[in-house]
Amino acid sequence: MTISALKEIEMQFCQILRLCAVLMTKxxxxxxxxxxxxxxxxFLPNGTR
Known part of the structure; x- marks a missing residue:
């Protein structure tokens, strides 16, 4: 992979994280x-209640 491709993926990942953070706060x-x-x-077993 080229460096530019990695940077592109990183930017998209950061945008998704930012969007999730905004949705969670709103x-x-x-x-x-x-x-x-x-x-x-x-995810918890039924016996925990």
């Missing part, structure tokens, strides 16, 4: 809590 806290609970339920 998102309603209830939505964040909802997704957090959904992920916790999905």
């Amino acid at each position: 998102a309603d806290k209830k939505v964040v809590i909802f997704f957090h609970n959904m992920i916790s339920v999905r």
